[in-house]
Amino acid sequence: MARLVLQRLAATVPVLLLVTAGVFALLHLTPGDPIDAMMAESADATAKASLRAELGLDRPLHVQYVAWMGRLLRGDLGHSIRNGEPVLENVSRRIRPSLQLALLAMAISLLVAFPVGIASAVRRNTSVDRVGTTFALFGICMPNFLLALLLIFLFGVTLRWLPISGYVDPAEELVDGLRSLALPAVTLGLALAAVVTRTLRSSMLEALTEDYVRTARAKGLSEWRVVRGHVLRNALIPVVTVLGLQLGTLIGGAVITEYVFALPGIGRLVVDGVFARDYPLVQGVVLLIAVGFIASNLVVDLLYGLIDPRIRHR
Amino acid sequence: MASSTLASATADRRWEVLRRAAGARLAPFGAAVLLVAVITALAAPLVAPHDPLRQNLGNALARPGRAHLLGTDNVGRDVMSRVIWGTRVSLLAGFLSVAIAALAGSLLGVVAGYAGGRVDGLVMRLMDAVLSFPPLVLALALGAVLGAGLTGVLIALGVVYTPTFARLMRGQVLAVKARDYVDAARALGAPGWRIAWHYVMPNAATPIVVQASLSVAFAILAEASLSFLGLGIQPPEASWGSMINAGRGYLQQAPWIVFGPGAALFITVVGLNFVGDAVRDALDPRARD
Numbered sequence: 001m002a003r004l005v006l007q008r009l010a011a012t013v014p015v016l017l018l019v020t021a022g023v024f025a026l027l028h029l030t031p032g033d034p035i036d037a038m039m040a041e042s043a044d045a046t047a048k049a050s051l052r053a054e055l056g057l058d059r060p061l062h063v064q065y066v067a068w069m070g071r072l073l074r075g076d077l078g079h080s081i082r083n084g085e086p087v088l089e090n091v092s093r094r095i096r097p098s099l100q101l102a103l104l105a106m107a108i109s110l111l112v113a114f115p116v117g118i119a120s121a122v123r124r125n126t127s128v129d130r131v132g133t134t135f136a137l138f139g140i141c142m143p144n145f146l147l148a149l150l151l152i153f154l155f156g157v158t159l160r161w162l163p164i165s166g167y168v169d170p171a172e173e174l175v176d177g178l179r180s181l182a183l184p185a186v187t188l189g190l191a192l193a194a195v196v197t198r199t200l201r202s203s204m205l206e207a208l209t210e211d212y213v214r215t216a217r218a219k220g221l222s223e224w225r226v227v228r229g230h231v232l233r234n235a236l237i238p239v240v241t242v243l244g245l246q247l248g249t250l251i252g253g254a255v256i257t258e259y260v261f262a263l264p265g266i267g268r269l270v271v272d273g274v275f276a277r278d279y280p281l282v283q284g285v286v287l288l289i290a291v292g293f294i295a296s297n298l299v300v301d302l303l304y305g306l307i308d309p310r311i312r313h314r
Numbered sequence: 315m316a317s318s319t320l321a322s323a324t325a326d327r328r329w330e331v332l333r334r335a336a337g338a339r340l341a342p343f344g345a346a347v348l349l350v351a352v353i354t355a356l357a358a359p360l361v362a363p364h365d366p367l368r369q370n371l372g373n374a375l376a377r378p379g380r381a382h383l384l385g386t387d388n389v390g391r392d393v394m395s396r397v398i399w400g401t402r403v404s405l406l407a408g409f410l411s412v413a414i415a416a417l418a419g420s421l422l423g424v425v426a427g428y429a430g431g432r433v434d435g436l437v438m439r440l441m442d443a444v445l446s447f448p449p450l451v452l453a454l455a456l457g458a459v460l461g462a463g464l465t466g467v468l469i470a471l472g473v474v475y476t477p478t479f480a481r482l483m484r485g486q487v488l489a490v491k492a493r494d495y496v497d498a499a500r501a502l503g504a505p506g507w508r509i510a511w512h513y514v515m516p517n518a519a520t521p522i523v524v525q526a527s528l529s530v531a532f533a534i535l536a537e538a539s540l541s542f543l544g545l546g547i548q549p550p551e552a553s554w555g556s557m558i559n560a561g562r563g564y565l566q567q568a569p570w571i572v573f574g575p576g577a578a579l580f581i582t583v584v585g586l587n588f589v590g591d592a593v594r595d596a597l598d599p600r601a602r603d
Contacts, residue, residue: 026456256450
């Protein structure tokens with residue numbers, strides 16, 4: 001297992017280096033002068049020159065990159081142009097709502113996907129299965145922002161059950177906090193649930209045809225015990241992989257969801273940064289998201305090795 | 315004689331592939347949706363009942379009815395006409411960005427697979443790096459620096475989808491490179507580009523087509539998401555994502571501004587998914603078995 005960890009970590013290093021180079025290059029992809037893009041045309045030349053010097057844009061490219069990397073290694077992700085605060089401070093203020101949203105969405109997705117996926121597979125080709133597969137198709141094809149607006153229209157505007165925007169921290173006000181996160185979490189959770197349902201259904205169908213299932217049935221086990229003890233356990237491995245693969249979709253979905261529901265999370269921070277042309281902030285946050293994404297994929301990879309001994313010993 | 319037998323065998327296989335694709339349960343629905351969308355996009359100036367840009371403030375937020383089948387928006391523009399013109403943007407963005415990704419990815423995959431060694435390592439690590447970004451976040455960041463508009467979206471989505479095609483093509487090249495007929499061609503002195511063009515590409519084309527057909531629906535969703543966030547086609551031009559974003563402030567008074575383009579987007583994506591699945595089932599030998 002230790003060897004697997006080291007192997008995976010070693011493989012991550014060159015990718016991380018290329019990711020930093022890519023994020024660094026972002027600023028330089030701007031057509032024309034990035035300083036003009038970030039500051040209004042009317043901004044005076046002194047302010048522009050000072051920002052140029054601050055970002056080091058007046059120096060050769062390789063010198064800029066080395067200096068930028070040096071700052072990164074010291075934990076300095078740069079400063080936001082808008083509020084002058086360090087990027088890390090901006091992120092730490094916004095990370096709480098994003099994490100709460102992601103955790104709730106994940107919980108909702110699993111709560112929905114498991115019963116639907118299992119019922120679909122066990123009752124294959126019946127109306128239960130058709131409802132399950134239609135739900136999965138619906139969730140996969142429905143864009144986050146449209147589902148969000150449908151839910152707002154139904155539960156916020158028409159029934160007036162839930163707030164349609166704003167954020168209350170559940171740690172401070174549990175009920176109001178959960179109410180403020182309910183619609184965003186359902187929006188994000190249902191999309192994820194659709195993918196998990198589809199994967200669980202197909203991996204269970206595959207497991208149901210295995211010899212060990214026939215043996216378990218021949219031993220006289222009840223169908224529920226066969227499903228729980230033999231089918232589900234083996235069908236979980238692809239589900240874990242898919243959950244890992246869906247992390248990117250979850251983060252992307254969070255960007256849209258936070259934007260629609262005006263949640264002050266990391267996703268909203270990126271969108272605001274993009275519109276304010278606050279490139280140092282966008283660079284810093286995108287880099288953090290990418291590193292977080294790589295780290296979570298690494299964890300999922302290792303988790304996969306933990307669940308399936310065949311991977312560990314390969 | 316031999317060539318005519320070969321031609322007829324190829325035609326038979328194509329017919330078989332088409333027959334299988336059409337035989338998939340939901341493929342006819344998907345194909346019909348795609349056909350309607352393509353015709354609508356091409357004939358938008360003819361089929362749109364009104365000018366999609368003409369404002370009529372006296373008739374703002376009008377309910378769906380005979381004069382305006384999907385109602386009007388907050389400045390009195392006909393929603394139906396804007397949905398019809400928006401089809402152009404969606405299909406163009408979906409198909410073109412996937413075409414860019416398929417072309418760039420295939421080229422990179424061929425180079426990596428064929429050259430091997432350091433070139434292979436560099437290209438594939440580069441693709442891993444692109445895959446390290448959540449797709450929408452990368453598209454958003456690229457869209458931000460490239461500027462709003464269709465070109466920025468096409469390039470951003472093209473970059474996002476390139477690694478999938480590069481990985482696929484590289485795998486195919488490695489498999490085909492080991493075949494005897496490639497060794498034979500090399501022994502006969504065929505240059506590398508010729509081997510790649512005549513032997514590798516035709517064999518690797520099938521999975522690329524399958525992947526492309528599955529990717530278009532997601533590219534359309536991604537374009538709509540970027541337009542929704544304000545990075546795609548800029549107003550007053552019509553695109554489904556930007557229409558939905560503009561309409562969300564009027565959800566209570568005029569939900570049709572959101573749900574007209576929303577329905578068009580959803581149905582198109584469902585249809586394209588069915589077509590993609592049918593193409594995969596027809597071309598993928600494993601699915602066929």
